[in-house]
Amino acid sequence: MMKRTIFHRAEAHLGLNQRARGLALGLALLLVIFSLAGCARRGAVSLRIVSAYSGKGVANATLTFTGSSGSETLSSNATGTVSGQVQTDRTQIGVEAIGYQKVFIQVADLTKSPATVQLTPLFLGAGMVTSGGQLIAGASVTVWNTTTTTGPDGAFTFEGLAEGTYAGRVTKQGFADATFDLVVGKNAKAVNVTLQEGQLLPLSSLAKLPAYELTASYHRTLGGEDKSFDGRVIKNGSDILVMSGDPVNPTASLMVRKGTGYVFESGTYVAKGETAAAAAHVLQESCEGLLGLPATFSPRLFTIEKQPPAQLLGQTCDVWSMTGRFLFEGEAVTATATVTVGTTGALANVPMKIILNARSQSFFDFVYDAVVEVVSVDQAQAAARFPAQ
Structure with a gap:
């Protein structure tokens, strides 16, 4: 009898354990199902936040997705793009960014989300850049770590700024930097920034070098009269040698030695005095002047662009x-120029080569084409070019 009772108790205990294990297994299965169901309720989101004013992407915008299960957020990157996954029941979308009006969007489901959301700036910070009464295009304007460029009308605009006063800076090749305060807010007025003109391209004069040799070729037409030169100029201290044609046997040559002017005649240099010396100096200074011409260009009247370097x-x-x-001689002419400038040692900021083309139909059909290039700055080589005394 006792054995039967023990057997029944053991049998009952075994049944309870089996039911408990079954219950635990069922609960675990439910958890897995719920977990899988939760994963299935997440959906992909991909859209772009842009300015309704400029069409540019709005960086660091915050998107809040709200639904019955709660809310979560995503942010836009530097281009205004937003991508990620959120719960599919969170179909109310709030979009906000500093300096822009907040936007709310309600969609039936996340797959119906718009590809683009526009935000309207709360304020615009605007201004104008001028110099000498002229509008300055292409100036770089920086405010609050953001840089923009002035348009053809010299105007600039900033958006996405909270109400307040911001420090700004304007830079432009050929002008001194200028700072200003930009007021952003209701009824704020556009700021006027005036640049002080400097040099479009600061250059050192070739004349400061003790010696050089350059080749020059230029042709000028003015009022039907042609002037041209094709040759080389050699400087050694105060001595000057100007030659055209073959350097060994020039077709024409002028020399200045110790202040005296010489002309090459019948294979030898003949002293001719001040007239020959003056003519040699004119040609030398013309070539030096052509090389340094870009230093006289006005930043208001010229655009400048850096090209790949050259050896x-x-x-x-x-x-x-x-x-x-x-x-040129009091008349305005259009011109294009390419100038090569030294960067190190005695040649730092010295113009080494220029290609110049200038035109004006109104100024007696003016045409000017020139190429001037420094081919040596070696003093011994320059001295060897001069005839023996």
Whole structure:
């Protein structure tokens, strides 16, 4: 009897354990199902936040997705793009960014989310950049770590700024930097920034070098009269040698030695005095002046652009191209110029080569084409070019 009772108790206990294990297994299965169901309720989100004013992407915008299960957020990157996954029941979307009006969107489901959301700026910070009464295009304007460029009308605009006063800076090749305060807010007025003109391209004069040799080729037409030169100029201290044609047996040559002017005649140099010396100096100064001409260009009348560097006289030189207008004998002419500038040692900021083309139909059909290049700055080589005394 006792054995039967023990057997029944053991049998009952075993049944209870089996039921408990079954219950635990069922609960675990439910948890897995709920977990899988939760994963299935997440959906992909991909859209872009842009300014309704400029169409540019709005960075660091916050998107809040709200639904019956709660809310979660995503942020836009530097281009205004938002991507990620959120619970599919969170179909109310709030979009906000500093300096813009907040937007609310209600969608039937996340797959119906718009590809683009526009935000309207609360305020615009605007201004104008001028110099000497002229509008300055292409100036870089920086406010609050954001940089923009002035348009053809010299105007600039900033958006996405909270109400307040911000420090700004304007930079432009050929002008001194200028600082200003930009007031952003209701009824704020546009700021006027005036740049002080400097040099479009600061250059050192070739004349400061003790010696050089340059080649020059230029042709000028003015009022039907042609003037041209194709040759080289050699300087050694105060001595000057100007030659055209073959350097060994020039077709024409002028020399200045110890202040005395000489002319090459019948294979030898003949002293001719001040007239020959003056003519040699005119040609030398014309070539030096052509090389330094970009230093006289007005930043208001010329645009400048840096080109790939070039190798010249054993060093890497800066190359600049310029387009604009300048005065020649009191008349405005259009010009394009490419100048190569030394970067190191005695040649730092010295113009080493220029290609110049200038035109004006109104100024007696003016045409001016020139190429001037420094080919040596070696003093011993320059001295060897002069005839023996």
